[in-house]
Structures are given as C-alpha cells and as structure tokens.
Amino acid sequence: MSALIEGRDGAWEYAIGLEVHAQVASAAKLFSGAPTAFGAEPNTQVSLVDAAMPGMLPVINRVCVEQAVRTGLGFGGAIARHSVFDRKNYFYPDLPQGYQISQYSDPVVVGGTVEIPGRTVQITRLHLEQDAGKSVHDRDPDRTLIDLNRAGVALMEIVSEPDLRSPEEAADFLTRLRALLRWLGTCDGNMQEGSLRCDANVSVRRPGAELGTRTEIKNLNSIRFLREAIEYEGRRQVEVIESGGEVVQETRLFDPDRGETRAMRTKEDAHDYRYFPDPDLLPLELDEAFIEAVRASMPELPESRRRRFVGELGLSDYDAALLTAERARADYFEAAAAGRDAKQAANWVAGELLGRLNREGLEIEAAPIPAAGLGELIDLIADGTLSGRMGREVFEAMWETGGPAAVIVEERGLKQISDTGALEGLVDELLAREADKAAEYRAGRTKLLGFFVGQVMKATGGKANPKLVNALLRARLEE
Ligand code: ADP
Ligand code: MG
Numbered sequence: 264m265s266a267l268i269e270g271r272d273g274a275w276e277y278a279i280g281l282e283v284h285a286q287v288a289s290a291a292k293l294f295s296g297a298p299t300a301f302g303a304e305p306n307t308q309v310s311l312v313d314a315a316m317p318g319m320l321p322v323i324n325r326v327c328v329e330q331a332v333r334t335g336l337g338f339g340g341a342i343a344r345h346s347v348f349d350r351k352n353y354f355y356p357d358l359p360q361g362y363q364i365s366q367y368s369d370p371v372v373v374g375g376t377v378e379i380p381g382r383t384v385q386i387t388r389l390h391l392e393q394d395a396g397k398s399v400h401d402r403d404p405d406r407t408l409i410d411l412n413r414a415g416v417a418l419m420e421i422v423s424e425p426d427l428r429s430p431e432e433a434a435d436f437l438t439r440l441r442a443l444l445r446w447l448g449t450c451d452g453n454m455q456e457g458s459l460r461c462d463a464n465v466s467v468r469r470p471g472a473e474l475g476t477r478t479e480i481k482n483l484n485s486i487r488f489l490r491e492a493i494e495y496e497g498r499r500q501v502e503v504i505e506s507g508g509e510v511v512q513e514t515r516l517f518d519p520d521r522g523e524t525r526a527m528r529t530k531e532d533a534h535d536y537r538y539f540p541d542p543d544l545l546p547l548e549l550d551e552a553f554i555e556a557v558r559a560s561m562p563e564l565p566e567s568r569r570r571r572f573v574g575e576l577g578l579s580d581y582d583a584a585l586l587t588a589e590r591a592r593a594d595y596f597e598a599a600a601a602g603r604d605a606k607q608a609a610n611w612v613a614g615e616l617l618g619r620l621n622r623e624g625l626e627i628e629a630a631p632i633p634a635a636g637l638g639e640l641i642d643l644i645a646d647g648t649l650s651g652r653m654g655r656e657v658f659e660a661m662w663e664t665g666g667p668a669a670v671i672v673e674e675r676g677l678k679q680i681s682d683t684g685a686l687e688g689l690v691d692e693l694l695a696r697e698a699d700k701a702a703e704y705r706a707g708r709t710k711l712l713g714f715f716v717g718q719v720m721k722a723t724g725g726k727a728n729p730k731l732v733n734a735l736l737r738a739r740l741e742e
Contacts, residue, residue, distance in 0.1 A: 266429035268467065268497050275501050276470045278477070279433050279463060279493060280387075280425035283440060284418050285450040286394070286458040287330045293393050293417035294321030294364065294544075301456050305399065305410035313415040315359035320543050323348075327417040328547065330449040331371050331391050332557045334419055337447045337564060338386055338440075340375030342554050346390075348544045351536045357396035357409050365392035365420075367538045371547060377423075377443070378566065379435040385424040394418050419450070425464065425474060430493040434486050437461055446565050446590040454484050461489055465496045466510070475500070476510040480517050480524050492517035496524050568593055576605035582613045591627045592617075598634035599641065607641055615658055632661045640668040647681050648672065650729055681728040683735070686719070689727075690735045693718050704740050712736060 267274040292299060295312035312319045335342050347369040350362040370390035377384045396414035398407050421440065427433045441459055444450040451458050461484075466477035480496060483489045495517075500510050515524040540546075563571075565587045572583035572593075586596045586609065595616075600608035616637065620627060640661065644654045649672065660671045672678060680686060693715060694701045704711045712733070719732045 266432070267470070268501050270501050271505050274470065275467045275497070277428055277430070277493070277497050278425040278466045278468060278474050279427035279429075280477075281423045281427070281433060281436060282462040282464070282479075283421040283423075283437065284394075284460045284462075285334075285421060285444055285452075287327045287391075287417035287419055288448055288450055289324060289326045289330060289417055291324055291326070292415040293324055293327050293391065295415055297415065299416050301453075301458075303412055305408070305412060308412040309414065313359075313411055315361070321364065321541075323544065323547065324417065327391060328371070328549070329557050330417075331389060331419055332549070332554060333447050333561060334421075334444065334449045335372030335375065335389050336554075336558055336561060337443050337449075338375035338377055340372040340386060340389060342549065343369060343371050343373060344549050344551075345369065346371040346547045346549075348391075348541045348547065349538045350541045351392075351538055353534055353536060355395065356407070357398050357411070357414065359396070359411065359414065363393050363395065364541055364544070366390035369546075371549075377436060377439050379432055379439055382426065382428070382432060384426045384432075384436050387422040387424055389419055389421045392418050392420055425466070425477075430490040430497070433463060433493055434490045437486055437489060442588055443565065446562065454486070457484060460484050463489060463493055463496075465493055465500070467497055467500045467504070475504075476512050478510065478513050478515050478524075480515050481527065483517060488517055488519050491519070491522055492524055495522060499524065562590065565590070565593070572605075572609075576600070576609075578605065578609050582609045585613050585617070589627065595627050595630070595634045599637045601638065603638060603641055604645065607645065608638070611637055611641060611658075615655065619662060631663075631665050632658070636661060636667055643668055643672060647728060648678055650679050652725070653677050653679060678726070679728045680723055680726045681731055683731065686723075686727055686731060686735055689719055689722055690715075690732070690739055693722070694739055701740060712740070715740075 267276055287293070290298060292310070292313060295310040297310040297313055298308045300308070312321055332342050346366055348364050349367040351365045351367065352362040354361060370388040372389035375386035375389075377386060394413050394416040396409055396411040399410050400407050402408050423436065427436055441452040444459070445452045453459065460482055463480045463483060464477045465480065466475040468475045478496060478500070480492045483492055496515070503510055514527045516527045517524050569583045569587040572578045572586060573580060578586070587593045592612075596608060596612045599612055616630060616632070620630060640654060640657055643649045643657070644651060649657060657668050657671050657677060660666070660675070661668060664671070697715070697718075700711055700714065715736045716729065716732050719727050719736070720729065
C-alpha cells in the first residue's frame with residue numbers, strides 16, 4: 264500500500280485529520296424532550312425549544328452526557344470535570360435559534376487514541392453540540408422547505424490530530440471509530456441515514472517536512488467517498504504546488520459523481536462566530552461518582568477482548584480481529600464457544616456462519632441459528648457423532664429450518680459410523696477384493712490410501728468416520 268503521491272520530482276506525503284460528527288444514540292434531543300427517531304414525517308419531532316420559541320429554555324439531557332463520557336472513556340480520553348456550552352452564532356434558515364449550542368474552549372473529553380493497523384492516532388477532543396434542521400429542496404418546485412426534526416439532536420464531534428498518512432489510513436480510522444461507537448452503543452454508525460458524517464482536513468508535504476496548508480472537505484457520508492475525496496484532493500494539491508501555485512486554505516465539497524472536490528468557501532469569507540458561554544446553561548460539572556458509574560456500565564472494550572481471544576483462547580490474530588469487529592459477533596462467538604474448544608468454535612463462526620451471513624447480506628443478529636444451537640452442533644462433531652462434512656450438511660439444514668442439530672441428525676439418519684467392528688469388516692472385504700492394489704501399497708505406493716478410504720466412504724454412503732477408516736486401513740496395510 265503506497266501512502267505517497269508521486270510528484271514530478273519526488274514523492275509527497277499526506278497529512279490528514281478528521282472531524283467526525285456522530286449522532287448520539289438517545290431517545291430525546293440534547294436540550295429538549297423531543298424524539299430523535301429517523302424517518303418521521305417532517306416537523307413532527309419538534310419541541311418549542313427546538314423551534315426556538317421566545318422564552319424557551321434548554322435543559323441538558325443526562326443520557327447524552329453519559330454517552331459522550333462513555334465514548335471518551337472508550338478511546339481513553341480524559342473526561343473534563345468542568346466543560347462549557349457556548350453559542351456559535353450564525354444565520355441559517357434551518358437554525359431557528361440563530362446560533363448553535365456547542366462546546367468550544369472547554370470540551371467534555373480531551374485526548375485519547377484510536378489504533379489502526381500500523382499506527383496509533385491521537386484524538387484531540389470530543390465535544391457535544393446540537394445538530395441543525397434540514398432544508399428540503401425537492402418537495403415544492405418554487406420554495407425551499409424546512410424540516411426541524413433534526414434540529415437540536417445531540418452530536419458528538421470527535422476531532423483527530425493530523426496523524427493519518429493515506430486515504431486508506433483515514434478509512435481505517437473511521438472504520439475503527441465507527442466500530443467502537445457501535446460497540447459502546449453511543450451511536451448507531453449509520454452513514455446512509457447521516458448518523459455518522461465526517462469532514463476531512465487534507466494537506467500534502469515532502470516526507471518529514473512541516474505541515475502544509477490544508478483544505479477541509481465537508482460532509483462525507485461514506486467511507487468510500489472519504490477515501491476517494493482524500494485521494495483526489497492530495498493529487499490536486501500536488502499539482503497546484505508543482506505548477507508554482509499555493510494551496511488556499513478553504514472549505515471544499517466532494518462530488519461523488521465526478522470524483523472531484525471543488526471550492527465551497529475560502530478563508531476570506533470565514534465566519535466570525537462570536538462564541539460566548541450560553542447564559543441559559545450552567546457549565547457542565549461532572550463529579551467522580553458520575554464518571555465512575557458510566558465506567559462501571561461499560562462493556563469490555565474490543566481491544567481487550569481481542570487480546571483475550573488470542574492470549575486466553577488461543578485464536579489466531581486474524582480470527583480474533585474478525586470476531587471482535589462487532590460486539591454482537593464477539594458475544595455470539597463466546598456463547599457458542601462456552602465450555603468447548605474455542606478454536607473449533609472460531610472456525611465455525613468466522614468461517615461457515617460469517618460466510619453465510621455475508622452472502623445473504625445479513626447482520627449476525629438475524630442469523631437463524633442461535634449461538635447455543637451452533638454450540639450443540641460443534642459438540643456432535645467433537646464427540647464423533649458427525650464428521651466435519653456431515654457437520655456442514657447439518658449446518659445448512661439448521662440454517663434453512665431453524666431446527667436443533669440433534670433433531671436434524673435423527674431425521675436424516677446422519678450419524679457417523681464409528682463402530683470399529685463394522686468398519687473392520689468392510690476394510691477386510693475391500694482389501695481382499697483389491698488385493699493387487701493392497702500389494703502395490705505395501706510395495707511403496709502409499710498414495711493409494713486415499714483410494715481405499717474413498718471406497719469405504721462410498722460403501723457407507725459417506726457415513727463412516729473418516730479418521731477411524733484411515734486408522735483401520737493403515738493398521739491393516741502396514742501390519
Ligand atoms: P479548526 O478549528 O479551524 O477546524 P483545527 O486546528 O481544530 O481547526 O483542526 C481541525 C482539523 O484539521 C483537525 O482534525 C486537525 O487534525 C486538522 N488539521 C489541522 N492542520 C492540518 C494540516 N496542516 N493538515 C491536515 N490536517 C490538519
Ligand atoms: Mg473545523
């Protein structure tokens with residue numbers, strides 16, 4: 264993976280910092296009791312506070328603060344005991360207050376890290392702020408309409424240091440951060456619905472030089488667009504510099520149809536937001552007990568779980584990473600593995616189950632085989648009732664019927680033949696019938712073992728225990 268951009272006379276390096284807007288998973292808005300559900304009819308989830316009626320006062324939603332703290336603890340940030348809500352003043356039709364309530368100088372979380380392959384990315388801060396409403400341009404041919412359902416919904420803005428060095432690293436970072444938010448249950452991470460959006464700050468420099476001038480690409484709503492926008496923007500900046508120009512610090516928009524970014528506004532018309540502490544809100548004071556209660560309510564984090572899967576359960580790095588990419592996956596695996604051979608369970612979950620889910624485009628929550636049911640299937644293989652091949656057949660039947668493994672085995676007469684006496688008889692018959700081949704084997708053509716095994720399997724309709732057949736044949740042929 265090349266992180267560098269080839270210029271006319273040498274390579275350039277990216278420096279990328281992301282500003283991620285994550286909608287807080289909460290039934291109510293940041294400062295009002297109005298609901299936050301996605302997809303409601305326009306303007307049906309708007310309280311008098313959200314509509315900025317005169318005299319209305321914001322009241323902080325405790326759940327949103329807990330979610331921000333939970334998220335901060337999740338990436339190892341410092342939780343501020345004292346933070347402040349400011350007014351960020353600007354005029355926009357879908358912002359009826361005339362200002363956005365946001366945290367500016369004193370955010371609720373400072374610092375933290377997110378691990379991506381090959382790099383530890385520093386988080387600068389996380390702050391809470393209100394979302395704006397939405398301008399609707401396609402409902403009326405002559406007018407723009409305003410939908411305030413989203414106005415006042417709580418967002419966490421999570422800002423990274425400019426530590427990312429390639430479009431792939433930016434994509435990895437957003438993927439990991441999204442997985443963490445979903446793991447913690449603090450944001451549903453749905454980028455199509457806009458629950459997670461991202462601004463990318465991009466600059467280029469000669470490797471190791473000072474940071475260059477950056478541009479900011481606004482509102483990227485998919486990981487693919489993030490990657491494509493950064494890729495394009497890096498090349499564009501290199502061309503500007505190499506043809507004697509200078510990168511202008513500006514805000515740009517990505518056009519996914521053309522795969523290009525274009526200027527939206529420059530620094531010259533930068534806003535003066537006149538930030539000041541919102542006089543309607545007291546500073547947010549969090550005591551140790553509140554922070555500890557949130558900490559105590561947190562699930563085991565993905566990184567710790569991943570390490571435990573490798574260290575205690577003996578899984579490969581690959582399987583452990585795969586099985587901890589989503590909390591529901593890790594939960595499923597642990598339930599299926601409880602009291603069993605963890606590697607076997609990992610093979611079934613990471614291989615058969617995830618493969619099938621992938622092919623059908625299903626989430627693990629929708630798997631027709633419950634974790635305990637998969638565990639029972641694994642037991643039937645472990646105790647020799649089923650061969651691996653039969654196990655896969657039973658798995659398919661469980662997927663289709665939802666029935667338990669034992670019932671399917673019974674109904675289909677799928678029991679493996681592990682009766683030594685019966686198999687010995689078959690082996691002896693076979694070796695008598697194929698005396699020539701047996702002689703060849705004994706003379707050194709040991710590859711013929713496969714042929715003999717195949718014959719026994721065929722004679723039993725595939726039900727013979729292949730391990731046992733192997734052992735019996737070898738014993739007879741080598742005695
Ligand atoms: P602002 O508050 O004006 O948006 P910040 O300094 O807070 O500016 O930075 C916002 C984002 O821009 C952060 O993610 C940061 O990492 C990133 N950033 C800052 N400088 C650069 C640069 N030279 N190149 C790339 N990204 C940068
Ligand atoms: Mg910014």
